[in-house]
Amino acid sequence: MFEVAEQKHSLNKEAYREAVETLRFDLLSRQLELAEKRDFSVIVVVSGVDGAGKGEAIHSLFEWMDPKHMKAHAFGEPTEEQRMHPRMWRYWHAVPPKGEIAVVFGSWYFDPMRARVLGERDAASFDRELGAINRFEAMLASEGVLILKLWFHLSLEQQKKRLAAIARKPSPGLHVLAEWSGVANHAAVNETSETVIRRTNAAHAPWIVVPSADGHYRDVMLGRTIADAIGERMAGKEPARPEAVSMTAPSIDGRTILDSLDLGKSLDKSSYERQLARYQHRLFKLAEKGAFDGRAVVTVFEGWDAAGKGGAIRRIVRALDPRMVRMFPISAPSEEELAHPYLWRFWRRLPRHGQLSVFDRSWYGRVLVERVEGFCDEADWQRAYTEINDFETQLADDNYLVLKFWLHISKDEQLKRFKAREQTPFKQYKITDDDWRNRRQWDAYAVAANDMIERTSTRAAPWTLIEAEDKRHARVKVLKTLCKRLESVL
Amino acid sequence: MFEVAEQKHSLNKEAYREAVETLRFDLLSRQLELAEKRDFSVIVVVSGVDGAGKGEAIHSLFEWMDPKHMKAHAFGEPTEEQRMHPRMWRYWHAVPPKGEIAVVFGSWYFDPMRARVLGERDAASFDRELGAINRFEAMLASEGVLILKLWFHLSLEQQKKRLAAIARKPSPGLHVLAEWSGVANHAAVNETSETVIRRTNAAHAPWIVVPSADGHYRDVMLGRTIADAIGERMAGKEPARPEAVSMTAPSIDGRTILDSLDLGKSLDKSSYERQLARYQHRLFKLAEKGAFDGRAVVTVFEGWDAAGKGGAIRRIVRALDPRMVRMFPISAPSEEELAHPYLWRFWRRLPRHGQLSVFDRSWYGRVLVERVEGFCDEADWQRAYTEINDFETQLADDNYLVLKFWLHISKDEQLKRFKAREQTPFKQYKITDDDWRNRRQWDAYAVAANDMIERTSTRAAPWTLIEAEDKRHARVKVLKTLCKRLESVL
Numbered sequence: 018m019f020e021v022a023e024q025k026h027s028l029n030k031e032a033y034r035e036a037v038e039t040l041r042f043d044l045l046s047r048q049l050e051l052a053e054k055r056d057f058s059v060i061v062v063v064s065g066v067d068g069a070g071k072g073e074a075i076h077s078l079f080e081w082m083d084p085k086h087m088k089a090h091a092f093g094e095p096t097e098e099q100r101m102h103p104r105m106w107r108y109w110h111a112v113p114p115k116g117e118i119a120v121v122f123g124s125w126y127f128d129p130m131r132a133r134v135l136g137e138r139d140a141a142s143f144d145r146e147l148g149a150i151n152r153f154e155a156m157l158a159s160e161g162v163l164i165l166k167l168w169f170h171l172s173l174e175q176q177k178k179r180l181a182a183i184a185r186k187p188s189p190g191l192h193v194l195a196e197w198s199g200v201a202n203h204a205a206v207n208e209t210s211e212t213v214i215r216r217t218n219a220a221h222a223p224w225i226v227v228p229s230a231d232g233h234y235r236d237v238m239l240g241r242t243i244a245d246a247i248g249e250r251m252a253g254k255e256p257a258r259p260e261a262v263s264m265t266a267p268s269i270d271g272r273t274i275l276d277s278l279d280l281g282k283s284l285d286k287s288s289y290e291r292q293l294a295r296y297q298h299r300l301f302k303l304a305e306k307g308a309f310d311g312r313a314v315v316t317v318f319e320g321w322d323a324a325g326k327g328g329a330i331r332r333i334v335r336a337l338d339p340r341m342v343r344m345f346p347i348s349a350p351s352e353e354e355l356a357h358p359y360l361w362r363f364w365r366r367l368p369r370h371g372q373l374s375v376f377d378r379s380w381y382g383r384v385l386v387e388r389v390e391g392f393c394d395e396a397d398w399q400r401a402y403t404e405i406n407d408f409e410t411q412l413a414d415d416n417y418l419v420l421k422f423w424l425h426i427s428k429d430e431q432l433k434r435f436k437a438r439e440q441t442p443f444k445q446y447k448i449t450d451d452d453w454r455n456r457r458q459w460d461a462y463a464v465a466a467n468d469m470i471e472r473t474s475t476r477a478a479p480w481t482l483i484e485a486e487d488k489r490h491a492r493v494k495v496l497k498t499l500c501k502r503l504e505s506v507l
Numbered sequence: 508m509f510e511v512a513e514q515k516h517s518l519n520k521e522a523y524r525e526a527v528e529t530l531r532f533d534l535l536s537r538q539l540e541l542a543e544k545r546d547f548s549v550i551v552v553v554s555g556v557d558g559a560g561k562g563e564a565i566h567s568l569f570e571w572m573d574p575k576h577m578k579a580h581a582f583g584e585p586t587e588e589q590r591m592h593p594r595m596w597r598y599w600h601a602v603p604p605k606g607e608i609a610v611v612f613g614s615w616y617f618d619p620m621r622a623r624v625l626g627e628r629d630a631a632s633f634d635r636e637l638g639a640i641n642r643f644e645a646m647l648a649s650e651g652v653l654i655l656k657l658w659f660h661l662s663l664e665q666q667k668k669r670l671a672a673i674a675r676k677p678s679p680g681l682h683v684l685a686e687w688s689g690v691a692n693h694a695a696v697n698e699t700s701e702t703v704i705r706r707t708n709a710a711h712a713p714w715i716v717v718p719s720a721d722g723h724y725r726d727v728m729l730g731r732t733i734a735d736a737i738g739e740r741m742a743g744k745e746p747a748r749p750e751a752v753s754m755t756a757p758s759i760d761g762r763t764i765l766d767s768l769d770l771g772k773s774l775d776k777s778s779y780e781r782q783l784a785r786y787q788h789r790l791f792k793l794a795e796k797g798a799f800d801g802r803a804v805v806t807v808f809e810g811w812d813a814a815g816k817g818g819a820i821r822r823i824v825r826a827l828d829p830r831m832v833r834m835f836p837i838s839a840p841s842e843e844e845l846a847h848p849y850l851w852r853f854w855r856r857l858p859r860h861g862q863l864s865v866f867d868r869s870w871y872g873r874v875l876v877e878r879v880e881g882f883c884d885e886a887d888w889q890r891a892y893t894e895i896n897d898f899e900t901q902l903a904d905d906n907y908l909v910l911k912f913w914l915h916i917s918k919d920e921q922l923k924r925f926k927a928r929e930q931t932p933f934k935q936y937k938i939t940d941d942d943w944r945n946r947r948q949w950d951a952y953a954v955a956a957n958d959m960i961e962r963t964s965t966r967a968a969p970w971t972l973i974e975a976e977d978k979r980h981a982r983v984k985v986l987k988t989l990c991k992r993l994e995s996v997l
Binding site for chain 2: 044081
């Protein structure tokens with residue numbers, strides 16, 4: 018695979034000077050147009066053998082371009098904060114907003130590759146990790162991110178020569194970041210990177226091998242690759258998109274899983290108070306006993322407007338030490354959030370181990386309100402089921418308990434509650450035109466909820482359907498479900 | 508001080524119901540108006556004795572208000588990430604944008620108070636910490652933040668009774684967060700909180716003592732305090748402002764400190780290359796030898812347009828492992844940043860220990876461009892000198908090395924560089940109308956720079972003036988200064 022890259026490629030001083038002059042102009046003008054139009058963002062992944070000059074190449078890039086609209090991210094050993102979050106968490110911080118460019122050094126490829134090179138990862142689990150990376154990049158690409166992945170290559174002989182030259186004479190900006198322990202692992206690095214490139218090369222996230230024996234050639238190739246890719250996309254070339262899959266089939270009789278719920282379930286006041294106190298106390302004790310040690314909990318609340326999400330949430334929050342709870346009422350995304358892939362704002366809100374996050378509405382907005390109201394294309398919400406399952410699987414793999422509640426009420430009950438809200442001065446703010454509009458779309462939402470539950474209730478992150486016609490029953494069932502789940506892992 | 512609060516205050520069920528009905532309406536309508544108008548933000552600090560029901564009171568507040576526009580922040584033991592940053596870093600994350608309300612539990616008061624209660628802090632250093640808190644709150648208030656600080660009080664007898672009642676019968680949401688080890692430290696907590704309240708009570712950041720023996724009375728008083736304070740400010744009541752001090756005196760002969768620089772300093776090409784390589788190598792080695800262990804470095808670059816800041820910065824960055832460097836080109840603040848106190852965006856960009864941040868322009872914009880262009884009031888930039896000195900002192904106290912460079916060139920040299928930029932295709936983007944406009948304000952900027960250097964060159968964070976007429980000399984001097992500073996602390 019690397020034979021071509023090992024050919025003698027080079028640019029003499031004059032050719033380099035000329036190439037750079039055009040290149041700088043192209044890079045800059047396209048970068049500034051990108052920053053102006055904000056149609057998409059760019060991620061440049063930089064990897065390669067030790068001594069290939071990845072650092073130097075990035076420095077050239079930053080010298081040629083406007084550092085205002087680009088950012089270099091270099092990841093090393095994870096910090097404690099990063100280790101307390103899912104593996105991909107820190108990389109999500111590098112995902113740029115539309116209009117900007119991120120250059121990522123020590124990317125999501127590094128940890129698995131290094132483990133593989135050092136023989137700490139068997140082929141099967143390595144393959145599984147590459148699969149997850151493929152899905153991650155496909156998601157980014159579907160969200161419009163332009164992804165370029167560069168592998169800086171040196172033959173063994175070239176590598177030896179360069180490392181020796183650097184060791185001999187310290188010169189400005191020349192030092193080796195020994196990610197792979199230098200030449201020692203040359204063969205293993207080669208083999209692993211071949212596998213990686215084969216398995217993760219996609220039209221929407223291509224690998225480009227950069228011959229790095231000659232610094233001039235290397236830097237110009239890096240810059241040229243970026244300038245051309247941005248230029249093509251900007252010129253209207255249809256971006257490569259991961260294959261689209263339709264995940265839902267229309268229901269024939271209009272019946273949904275929600276119809277099977279028994280909305281007659283209820284609790285009288287005294288049983289309610291007894292049970293509420295019992296489960297709140299149990300939850301508090303579970304936390305005391307360390308149920309959150311080395312683990313985080315993510316709770317998601319979805320359901321009809323006025324189904325009682327807020328009340329159920331407060332009953333959980335009230336039972337816990339406020340220092341371990343983080344509440345996120347989710348409404349329309351901010352401008353900054355809109356400029357990122359839709360899962361970005363949720364990744365930023367994930368609890369660290371030891372904490373519980375409550376999402377009052379969530380990433381499921383993608384397959385509920387965005388689907389029903391047409392805020393995104395059908396292809397977008399269709400792929401969201403898989404993306405969300407991937408997301409939640411990543412959480413589960415990193416010791417996150419994901420609990421999802423759908424609070425269900427009847428259409429009549431909703432009407433009653435809407436009217437009551439309109440008549441209570443301090444509740445009027447809770448009822449808006451949106452609520453009435455959503456209500457008119459009841460059937461469409463029921464189908465969307467049905468599809469969502471069918472497609473995303475997984476072993477790792479099951480949905481719990483809550484009969485919420487009676488608020489007391491709903492609150493106790495939510496608390497009880499949470500307690501039982503925590504007990505099951507203790 | 509607490510005698511009044513120990514009186515028997517209470518609300519019976521009926522009075523409570525009535526009070527809450529009006530209160531909820533007031534709280535909500537004012538909160539929603541605040542969220543709509545975004546004129547200011549609100550910080551509510553919640554402290555008090557164990558068992559006073561701070562948690563319960565906050566829960567009531569969240570039940571009464573719209574959780575969409577408010578956030579509870581509860582701080583416990585600092586995480587590793589927090590310990591790797593200055594003490595106040597985590598609290599800056601709780602500073603809300605205009606239009607929103609933050610309720611802070613376990614605030615900046617907690618650590619010093621607890622240390623004092625446990626006898627780990629002597630009176631003098633405790634006093635020093637309270638002084639720093641006063642300056643922090645004065646800064647927030649000057650930036651328009653409405654600050655309310657509530658102390659939840661119980662007499663010893665009341666506290667004993669409540670703790671016993673809670674221990675006897677688990678009831679919904681009732682549990683004690685033993686911040687002060689319960690009754691054991693009652694006297695010490697009382698004494699310390701008296702000192703705190705006396706020392707940090709200010710019209711712009713008042714303490715309100717909340718009698719907490721009766722839960723109804725307590726919760727209504729909390730809500731009422733907030734509703735009234737927001738209402739008054741919204742009704743146009745002039746907010747209390749910390750005393751303003753003028754820090755600068757006009758120069759009589761127009762001469763500035765910049766005039767004393769010898770712009771003739773230069774380096775020939777070969778000395779430059781030799782010295783550049785030497786200092787870059789030295790910097791790299793310093794990092795290898797652990798110069799950044801347990802310490803962070805903040806470098807600030809200010810100076811005339813086209814003075815060569817970017818080039819000098821790249822020479823530093825190039826010498827270091829990219830994983831330890833973070834670069835921040837600072838331009839006009841985003842909408843989100845504008846909604847916060849001006850130092851907020853810089854606090855968020857502070858390096859953690861082990862890292863170096865480069866600020867290409869910085870918080871000094873406040874006393875340079877904002878002063879000269881009139882983007883803020885004179886009172887605002889006048890107080891900024893003290894605020895910035897406080898900020899940098901906090902950094903220095905937490906093992907941050909702060910290096911500030913002013914790159915100086917002559918007016919003629921600037922003109923030459925502007926023209927050269929206009930003639931190089933890939934440099935044209937660097938020269939804008941702004942640059943020409945700034946140039947016409949040369950004298951005003953010179954005075955502003957002079958005042959800035961005079962007022963903010965401190966032992967903890969000195970300015971280094973760089974003669975930048977010759978780029979080579981400038982780059983080497985910057986690198987050399989950084990190396991020497993690091994060597995001085997090794």
